[in-house]
Amino acid sequence: MTARLNVQLSRHPRLVVTGLVIIVLLAGAAVGLSLGLLGSRPTADATPSPRASADPSALPNSASPAPSSSSPDPSVPPKADGVLLQVSIDGLRLRAWASTGADIVRTLDRGEVVRASSGPVDAEGYAWYEVVDLDSRSGWVAMGGDAGQWLEVVTAEAATSDLLLRFERSCDVNPRSMSGIPVWPADLTVTSGGLVVFWSGGGSLGNSDGTMAVRQLNPSGLAKFRRDVLALPPLQESASYRLEHRPGAPEAPGHGVCGNSFIVGDGPDAVAVQATNWQGDEEEAAYWVASPARKALDELAMHLEQAEAWLGAEAWSDPVARPRVSGSYIFWLEPPVDIPPEGVDAPTVSGLQWPFDGPIDQFGDPVEQARCGYLHTGQAFETLRLMRELGVFVHTLAAAPPRQAGLAAVGSGEFATDAGMFSFWISPRSPDGYPSCPGEAGDG
Numbered sequence: 001m002t003a004r005l006n007v008q009l010s011r012h013p014r015l016v017v018t019g020l021v022i023i024v025l026l027a028g029a030a031v032g033l034s035l036g037l038l039g040s041r042p043t044a045d046a047t048p049s050p051r052a053s054a055d056p057s058a059l060p061n062s063a064s065p066a067p068s069s070s071s072p073d074p075s076v077p078p079k080a081d082g083v084l085l086q087v088s089i090d091g092l093r094l095r096a097w098a099s100t101g102a103d104i105v106r107t108l109d110r111g112e113v114v115r116a117s118s119g120p121v122d123a124e125g126y127a128w129y130e131v132v133d134l135d136s137r138s139g140w141v142a143m144g145g146d147a148g149q150w151l152e153v154v155t156a157e158a159a160t161s162d163l164l165l166r167f168e169r170s171c172d173v174n175p176r177s178m179s180g181i182p183v184w185p186a187d188l189t190v191t192s193g194g195l196v197v198f199w200s201g202g203g204s205l206g207n208s209d210g211t212m213a214v215r216q217l218n219p220s221g222l223a224k225f226r227r228d229v230l231a232l233p234p235l236q237e238s239a240s241y242r243l244e245h246r247p248g249a250p251e252a253p254g255h256g257v258c259g260n261s262f263i264v265g266d267g268p269d270a271v272a273v274q275a276t277n278w279q280g281d282e283e284e285a286a287y288w289v290a291s292p293a294r295k296a297l298d299e300l301a302m303h304l305e306q307a308e309a310w311l312g313a314e315a316w317s318d319p320v321a322r323p324r325v326s327g328s329y330i331f332w333l334e335p336p337v338d339i340p341p342e343g344v345d346a347p348t349v350s351g352l353q354w355p356f357d358g359p360i361d362q363f364g365d366p367v368e369q370a371r372c373g374y375l376h377t378g379q380a381f382e383t384l385r386l387m388r389e390l391g392v393f394v395h396t397l398a399a400a401p402p403r404q405a406g407l408a409a410v411g412s413g414e415f416a417t418d419a420g421m422f423s424f425w426i427s428p429r430s431p432d433g434y435p436s437c438p439g440e441a442g443d444g
Contacts, residue, residue: 079120084154084381085131085141086325087112092150094139098128105139111211111323113154113407114141115381134385134406154325154377161191161431163266165229167304171258181370182435183332183410183427185212188304191431194222194317196307197324210396211408212428214324215308221315232300234273234293235264241275241297244289252287260301266432273297323408326428329380330435335369336361336420346414346421347391355382361419365437372437380407380426387415394426 090110095102098121108114112133119129119140126142129151144150167188189197194217200210217225229235245252257276264271275291278298284290303310308321354360356379364373375383387394388404394411395402405411410427429435 081116082378083116084325084377085114085116085129085151086154086323087114087150088148088152088322089150092141094131094133094137094141096139098123098126098130098140100124100126100142102140105137106133108133108141111406111408113325113381115378115385132385134381134388134404136385136389155327161193161195163263163270163432163434164190164192164225166190166261166263166430166432166434167301168261169258169301169305170261172256181332181425182372182438183330183425184435185410185427185430186434188307189430189432189434190217190225194218194225195431197430198307198321210410211406212324212326213321213408215321216317217311217315218317221311221317224311224315229300229304230264232296234275234297235262235271238272239293240273241291241294243276243279244291246285246287246289249287252283260297262297262300277301323406324428325377325407326380326430327377328429328433329375329377329407330425330427330429330437331364331373331375331380331383332425332427333360333363333371334423336417336422338420344414344421345393346416348416349387349390349392350417352386352390355379355386360417360422365439367438374429374437375426377407380428383426384411387413390415 087108087110092108094105094108094114096105098119114131114133116129116131117138120127120143121130121140122128126145128140128142130138130140132138142150165188166186168186185197185199187199196215196217198213198215200213234241243257260275260277262271262273264273275294275297278284278291278295279288281290308316349360352360354363356363356375361371364371384394384405384407392413392415394405394413396405396409396411405426408428410425412423412425414421414423416422427435
């Protein structure tokens, strides 16, 4: 892990933190977000969580069609033509064959995604699918029982959603400020339809799992959000609220600082507000001109970092948030180097049949020395699965400790080809299509 971080530092002159500080960051800061994203953890025999609303994610620039996404009648199991299924309970048993008496291959956690290769097969009162997980382990799972569905079909819709609010918190030392690579999701995204996407991996967040989660506001919750957030005076017009040194005050001591960024609405009429975080009454008075707007925006940021609890249980149409599987993933490739730096394990993927057209060194479009493009959900699943199969560790950098990234997390790693060693990043995009490759409308 240390060697991999040192590679990132040495290859990106824009990085302004040391490998040691990053490791401390990744170990988790004492301050952080307590969203309670996954709620209670039911067992495999418990009543599954109710079905959540469909995920209106973007599907731009797909190299090939996405898997079929849903059945017209949710009570009729879909045919297994490569459809992706997301587990909606904890402890769902993956069995050796389609029977409750079959050996258990492993148990699946809520939010995991598997690809169906055959089925459904009716056995013992259940509809069974033969599936493969991201570690290429295969087996059979039951779709659900009388109490509800244990698997949900992953949808990948082709249209983006209108943005209501995007919030990001960026500090001197955090994953988002590690480099100029535009792969980091917003900390909070709210669409005009009330879909809320959380990312527990940016800004001041520590002790996080680095995954994205999604939850749906009900009409009253959306009205509360509009009233308590969007109606705030500092969010009515674009502005930048920076630290202003108080005349005659001594030079302020150096220390880390965070900034809050808010985007309200879409298109040319969108409001963009940036503000340095509030320093506290005593420090403000000693060194800087007090700014009521910065104080109000910093208080709002702290509320948004705990949006689920702040808005209250009555604001949501679903009982708990669920890990979010995006309809579109940004895939960033750094230019290859001939020889991997000492201590870096970059398994070879030469000869790999990628789940998109063309060789890896021609993926997407050039961005200076790098390349950037998009994967739809099925392509992202197969890319991660194939990399794991070949021994490429896709690190979830925002987690402490780092682990293999899934479809709900930002991941990075290295692999080697005949052209040299590549560094890569793969990241789920928000429903409004953020982040996007540089140079596109609405990027960054």
